[in-house]
Amino acid sequence: MDSIVIEALVRALAVGTPLLLACLGAILNERAGVVNLGVEGLMAVGALAAFAVASRSPDASLWAAVGAAMLAGAALSGLHAVATVTLRANQFVSGLALALIGTGAAGLLGKKFEGLPLFNKVQDWTLGSFTISPFTVAALILAGLLAFWLTATRSGLTLRSVGENPAAADVLGVNVGLTRVLAVLGGGALAGLAGAFLALSYRSSWADNMTNGLGWIAVALVIFVGWRPLRAIAGALFFGFLYYLQFRLQGNSNVPTEVFSAMPFILVLVVLALAGLRGQAGDAPAALGRPYVRGER
Template identity: 85%
Template structure:
């Protein structure tokens, strides 16, 4: 039993890492009142940008590859900010369009990188006898940092006030539009970082659809954890463990492999239904999904 746990835990942490990073980005967006359903596309673009830089030369700087993923994620999210904050378009429609644009563009532009080797990957670190990616440790640190920033700093309070009551924040001199744009850019950068992990550490290669629906699970995970960064750690680990178990059980169970593959997405529906019954949606920022227009109630 102990050996099975030691074998499963690293994989659960690995799968949970991109979920946690993307979820933290979504929390940052939504605490400011902006929904971004395009995390899947932003992750895909971030993964492509990171791999393209890392595979450009045998001695390519991996830090530059990570930076490229951050910039690519922020740039794509910038389109969402332009549409929803500046032009006040429907946030849900814009997010869905962003997911399609991101995954489509990554799939098309990434054709030239399929089958190419990654000369060097981000090496794992051994912590407590478990090999962990630096991305995993960074994700855990970012969760703690975001939780502290939102709860205990003036700027974090400003961002939360924009998500709860943008009119009141505006009266107090807060630039609501700027805060929301910066939150969307920051959330996009974190989703791009999640993609960089897939390309540089987890898979160390490029393949079309390498995000495999993780972005959509991250969107649901935000609701499941009640928009709280520290809860996101446990939620990401839970879904990561479910992913890891599906691979272990496929070979030893009579249940068809397609059933195990569908389990994470089925569980997303279950936890969202449970959250709705228990009133978890009541934890959502009051102005979530609503564009702000000065003078309108």
Template identity: 90%
Template sequence: MDNVLLEALVRALAVGTPLLLACLGAIINERAGIVNLGVEGLMAVGALAAFAVASKSPDASLWAAVGAAMLAGAALSALHAFATVTLRANQFVSGLALAMIGTGAAGLLGKKFEGLPLFNKVPDWNLGGFTLSPFTLAALVLAGLLAFYLNSTRGGLTLRSVGENPAAADVLGVNVGLVRWLAVMGGGALAGLAGAFLALSYRASWADNMTAGLGWIAVALVIFVGWNPLRAVLGSVFFGFLYYLQFRLQGNSPIPPEVFSAMPFILVLVVLALAGRRGQAGNAPAALGRVYVRGER
């Protein structure tokens, strides 16, 4: 029984890893006051960049592949920063456009990589009969570091102040635009890292739509965990367990498999409704989604 529970926890951690990484990136964005609905597209581009570099030759560097994924995520998110921070466009419209651009570009450019072998994948660590990806440990460490940064450092205070009251931060000499630009690009880099995990570790291949809606769940997860990086760990494990349960029960239950495929998305609606009932949405940064123009109230 203990082995079954341990296996479920390890698998939930593995499946929840891309959710956690993408959720941490979205938390950085939204703590600075910028909503980014383009996480799905950023993950897709990151996965493609990682696989494209890693599949070049048997000697290709996995570190270079991971770096390429993060760079691709940051570069694509710069479009969102330019639109929302510099041009002051609607953040929701820009994020949706980013999701479509990212998934569309990845699907188009990735056609030549479908079916190609991955010479090297990121090796998993053996933990007494169970395996764990280094990406999973990195995601857990990043969650702890982000929580410390936001709550215990001057930089974290600056980031939170920009998301809560950008006008007050501006008066104190904070470059609101620069902070928001860096936050959006940093969040995009983490979303790209989530895509690298899919391409280099979890699936070790490239296929169109390999993100399978994980980016959208990560966006909803931010609200569910109240913009808290440590709660994001628990939330990602919870949804990871739902995916694990989906795989375990398919073929062993009279319930149609489509029900299990839809389960994580149904639970997203449920948990968001519950979060709204208990006032979780009240934890959102006060300036979230609002355009800041110096001198305007």
């Protein structure tokens, strides 16, 4: 019985790792007042960049692969920053476009990597009777650091003020535009890191649609956890367990496999509806999704 519980926890942590990393990136974006629905695309390009570097040769550096993934995520999210912060375009439309661009580009450019070996794979750490990915440990640490930074540091409070009342922050001398751009780039880097986990730790080969909708679940998870990094750990673990349950029951039941594949997305709709009934949307930053123009109320 203990072994079953440990196996479920380990598998839930593994699947929940990219959800947690991507969710933290989205929280960083939205705490500054910028909605980014393009997480799926950012994860895809991050996974491609990581795999492209790691599969180049047996001597390729895994640090370089991780850095490439974060850089790719930040670079693509830069398009979103320009569109939404500089040009003040609709954040939801820009995010959807980013998701399509990222997944499309990763699918197209990744064709030449299909079937190639992954020379360097991030090895899991052995802790007693189970193993854990370094990415998982990093995600848990990052969640704690982000929570501390947002609540206990001057720069973190500044970012939150931009998401709550950008006009007041502007009056106090805060560069609202720069703060939002940096938040978007940082969030994109974390989404790229989530993609690196998929390419370098969770799988050992490149496949189109590697993200498999995880980015969309991460976007919904932000609302579910009330924009709080520490709650994101529990939320990611919960959805990770649901994915584990999906694979565990698949093939051992007369229920069609499509039902199990749809389970995480159905649950997203359920938890978002419950969050709305509880009034959790009231936890959102006051200026979320609204472009800031100096002098306008």
